[in-house]
Amino acid sequence: MQYRQEYAEPETQLIAAQQPSEPTKKARTKRPRWQKVALITFVVLALLAGGGMIAGGLYFRSINSGIERVDAFDGVPEAERPQVGESAKGAMNIMILGSDSRDPESDSGSRTDTIILAHLPKDRSSAQLISIPRDTWVNVPKSSNGRGGKDAKINASFAWGGVPLMVQTVEKFTGVRVDHVTMVDFAGFKEIVDALGGIEIDVEKGFTSNYALSSNRTFNKGRQTMDGATALDYARERHAFADGDFARIRHQQQVIKAILDKAASGGTLANPAKLNSFVKATADAVAVDKSLNLLDLASEMRDLRSGNLTFLTSPTKGTGMIGTESVVLADKERAARVFGAVRNDNVPEILSAAK
Template sequence: MAGPELIDADQTQTTPPASDPPSPQKRKRRKLRLFLLITGLVLVVLAGGGALAATLYVRGVEKSIDKVDAFTEVPTQQRPEKVVADAMNILLLGSDSRDPDNTEGSRSDTIILLHLPADRSSAQLISIPRDTWVHVPKSKNGQHGNRDAKINASFAWGGLPLMVQSVEEFTKVRIDHVTLIDFAGFQEIVDALDGIDVNVDQNFTSHHPPYRKFTKGTMHMDGTVALDFARQRKQLVDGDFGRIRHQQDVIRAILDKAASGGLLTNPGKLNSFLKATANAVAVDKTMSIVDLAPQLRHLRSGNLTFLTTPTKGTGMVGSESVVFADPAKAKPLYDAVRRDSVRDILANAK
């Protein structure tokens, strides 16, 4: 699977135009709605009872998950060294192909490096702003890359392998697995949970019809409202940084509801939730929920930490509006990830 183009609709034509429309099979694979952590969390709690049937059910769910090739074309000699064998780093890539603001096909909305420490007692999710100005390695066909660009150009120029290379070169962290997401799928996931409670951090009105008003404080959202909330950026005080934060808030709320909302005591609701997630998740060919789920047994939103790569703010490079990383702060943060030092990760967090 080539994967969706990850070009920002606001980006100028420094990147190649969109390719031909995808086939129905590829289009289906691109509607990826939730990352592995959410599915794994619920499945492992179910399996925690020790029932053989639960394990068999997990295996059945895994068979319905699409597998993608993320690493075959990544030059081994150019990859960072794996420092701590049992720690795991998962690259979560999100797009929103149905965003009303999206006029140029699918684009990247979210790039997250999920770090699972060796003891699996917590997880750190570090967002990389999609407009971060980085060096993009040369694509396999040699026609693109090998120059500075927005990090989300990597996918359009070289698919998953080039995105993995760009993130690894930027962070110096070796990526173990990749998961693909389409945030538009939050709608079905949230509805399967009968809604979620989200802490809204500021008053604003959606600039998409029907122009919903979001009021500061705890707000119960169904799937349609949660998706609208996670899409907004233009009217937020801090723009795309605000959208990153709101998407993190939605993820946190989904995890809370999935873990504590009575899902496991309602077989019908649990089945609907699992179908809404597992049928829409894509992971790299080496990832196994059966193997990973037991390791995530104790994860809840309380021991998840959401971070954002330290930056110096936004600016212009030619006609492009970009985000400049702050190397002095980002380097020790990602070095802590490489060394699997949760204490130092949190100490260096923005």
């Protein structure tokens, strides 16, 4: 991964899976220990997906200590950050940033190709993942290094001031306070999908990818099983579609949901070897902010399933030209309703406003 980050020293090594002992009558409804860990790993992946994925080690003691950490809020002025109202206390908002380090046309060292604001309501019964198109024209605040302070595409903030300026920019655009940050290298999709033994995707429209891993790849309309390389090509392509990045966002969301469904299936949860490969692959693709405690979060969200996740896109008026730049024009009125509902932790309003 090519992010500015600090590495946490592992406190423990991964330990071998142990078969659960015969449960007592009182404990018969409880899941075996390894399966609890499997479901928690899946939950953490679900929450930080979308676009984005995250996992730690296979067992509790290595999850927090074995992943990369980034100083996401360094220099972000507290006085300028959105405040949390009474109605939203206990809710959580996680900004997911993604790039593709193996995309031939991606400048992933200085840009972030995917921006998602994931809202976790205080009852932790669901999650709403709102994609913000990378070319959305916004005002970028001035960073501590003096860059920014002007209107630009939203992903320019990462190039000018790293994660902290991206936090400031997203907070200014949405009015939503970012509690945590996770960063994902989507090139890791290939290894993750292969670790799961492939995923099922319903291709909405046939096309040929010009940025396939090996050569041009043709996708036929309809449901099909994809291995890692195929799924990555599918999630990466945008030039084959009239709506470009919007199509790529939809396909990334499809791939994420398919990964979640496969990860939660009995074939994965009941196979410790496959599960371990899946977790190791996801661990290689992620970094999180210093304060995010995956164990606490996963414990809170242990009952979440992919069916409780809703993928949305920040409302826009389509694309246009500003000067010489092709940009995405935000629908400010509708976006204000969506993110206002996020600020108030009003899930029904989030869903209705985003339609």
